[in-house]
Every structure is written in C-alpha cells, then in structure tokens.
Amino acid sequence: AQKVTQAQTEISVVEKEDVTLDCVYETRDTTYYLFWYKQPPSGELVFLIRRNSFDEQNEISGRYSWNFQKSTSSFNFTITASQVVDSAVYFCALSEGSDMRFGAGTRLTVKP
C-alpha cells in the first residue's frame, strides 16, 4: 500500500528565512509520481509540481526547489527567502496510477 508521511505538522519562520518541508513516501511500485500542492487560507488546493520516479533531477522554480531522493524515499520542498504569502498548508502526494494519496499536510506560517 502506498503511504505518504509529512512528519512536520506545523512550521513557523520569520520572513526571508529558508524553510524545508519534508515528505517521505512508501511504495512497492517502480513507476510512480510525486506531487506537491499548496492550500492557502482561501481553501483551494493549488498544484505546484509533479515528478516521476525515473527523474531524480532536482527542480527549481523561482524561490521554490524540490529535492527527490529515491534512496531515502523522500521528496522535500524548500522555499528560499520565505514571504508572508507563502503561509499555507502544503501537501505532498503520491500516485501509482490508480489514485492519489495525500500526506497529512504541513502548516507553514511565515511571520513578517
């Protein structure tokens, strides 16, 4: 069975600090995809990134970067120079094809 663990329930940082959100997954499949979503206070989930199991290259998009390591089954998300607008709940998710499993989420609060 697939499983996603986000061990950090809540993180609080001060603006301009870097912050890393951890995601550890379990799967028996060799083909799978990993995702990150952002849920701001307004409630909708916003898709951030999708990464397949065969591509371990790290990805950078502006202040966001993702580190995928199959050896440790982790797909961590780093926000550089955090801003107040980054405050949200962030969800990591895993898909083996049939459905998507979400982690419990990490609530990030960025204080001015």
Add this chain to the structure above:
Amino acid sequence: EADIYQTPRYLVIGTGKKITLECSQTMGHDKMYWYQQDPGMELHLIHYSYGVNSTEKGDLSSESTVSRIRTEHFPLTLESARPSHTSQYLCASSQIDTYNEQFFGPGTRLTVL
C-alpha cells in the same frame, strides 16, 4: 489555469435536510473526485468517477451519493445532513491518463447545525 467550480462556497443548514453540492469543470477531464477535509487537515477521498455513468466509493466511508450524467458535472448529495457531516468538501478533476495531477475547485464549507 484550472477551470473547476463549486457551489455553494459556504452552506449552513439544519439537521435532516437534503443537500446537493455542485461541481463542474470545463477542461473536458474524464476523472473527477470528491474529497472531505477538515480545514487544513488530511484529505479523504469519498467518491470518484472515471467518466459518464461511472461512480466509485473512495477510502472514507460516506453517507453521501454522487452521479455522473454529464462529463463536466459531478454533484454530491446528502439525503439527510447531520452535524457529523460538517466539513469542507473539495471537488477535483484530472485527465484519464494515469499519473496526472488533479485540479481542485475552491471547496464548499458545510456546517450542519
């Protein structure tokens, strides 16, 4: 930009009422989903559909029902609402191909008194 809509955004009703939460998408996606989520907490899949006339139950047992008569429309109905149904309901859709990201609607926050 995702085009998936949910109405109403907020609903407060009394116990025993029948309600239908609406969800529509204009992306032509075959797969659609309903999740239940307490604010900021884990998402629980309650229903999904592969296409017209297809409906499946998700992981979380739910007293709600769904229908899929048209590709773009996936309403969720509670025949008799109870306080335990108070939650946020999120609708999502994705392309039928495997591993595709899901696009989410803004959600409906339901309160049953």
